[in-house]
């Protein structure tokens with residue numbers, strides 16, 4: 001048995017009240033403020049009606065052009081660097097392996113999720129295409145240009161996968177189909193597999209089926225919150241947002257039926273107030289259904305309704321990352337694990353020697369998501385620094401080095417004898 005921490009307040013723990021996890025009571029989002037009518041529904045952008053001229057780099061000091069999917073999409077900064085659209089370097093990685101595309105409209109996403117930088121309440125302060133999302137800017141690009149650039153050298157592309165992220169907008173179902181068709185007309189989905197990050201609230205079974213018929217490989221649902229209460233507080237009535245736990249699971253079950261085993265999954269954000277036991281119950285349920293979970297570490301996104309709250313303590317995050325990897329890829333079941341009164345994992349259900357080998361492989365601590373071409377358990381979607389700063393990496397977008405493993409082991413309180421980690425040591429090597 002691996003007993004990690006005693007219950008209650010802990011010396012050195014970074015979470016609220018000296019705990020090594022984010023408790024439900026401490027993770028209450030702010031209430032959304034009122035949006036002036038002149039700022040609603042992308043009115044400033046539509047009134048100015050500036051014609052976009054190719055690539056648009058988010059800049060809230062200038063008026064945002066009037067860009068709209070399916071003609072335009074946004075992409076992660078990492079994808080834009082990899083495509084050669086913007087200059088930049090990423091710590092530890094030469095590129096990203098997933099081309100993440102995001103639908104875009106002046107009206108933006110009509111939902112109001114408390115942790116999300118794209119949420120509707122932000123129309124009071126920032127136009128949609130200028131909003132930060134998972135810690136980075138999302139440049140906007142004509143979809144035809146994206147396809148031109150990738151189709152010019154499919155064999156040589158660094159991308160192992162392309163993903164279309166839907167948002168909550170009346171046109172997003174139809175426009176996802178058009179964006180997908182623009183891609184598959186020129187690029188073989190067997191050469192670069194396609195994932196859909198869906199928006200269940202507006203979808204039906206027929207929508208899911210159409211996306212499968214058009215060549216999508218994997219369908220995911222951003223459940224994000226691990227319990228119905230947390231879902232409602234962060235994505236539903238608690239923040240005047242339209243989503244419901246039941247509808248998300250309904251579409252997830254349709255995806256299971258239509259896409260089949262290993263071809264569907266759910267995103268879960270760890271550290272928004274759920275217990276480790278609760279999140280692991282969802283992980284196990286997904287595996288029992290034949291799918292996977294893709295984990296994100298909660299980070300207080302600037303401008304979101306949770307930007308005043310603490311990021312997930314690394315102790316909690318590492319325990320859940322490791323436990324999730326064991327369930328998803330090593331055949332361990334949650335009922336073999338043990339939890340304390342606060343729901344924290346105190347026994348991973350494996351002998352120490354076996355656990356140690358899995359920790360040392362490092363894959364458990366890398367970004368999780370849809371697989372690329374290296375291995376089933378290595379995500380193409382590496383989202384560099386999407387859930388943490390470089391100085392305190394949550395999801396590693398690169399293979400862990402010896403110093404990274406020592407850091408992770410120190411966060412897990414599972415250091416090997418004689419192998420310690422000194423804070424900042426990894427940067428001394430640069």
Ligand code: SF4
Pocket residue numbers: 109110111112113116117118119120167168
């Ligand atoms: S539906 Fe997605 S994009 Fe829209 S606010 Fe919620 S998390 Fe953000």
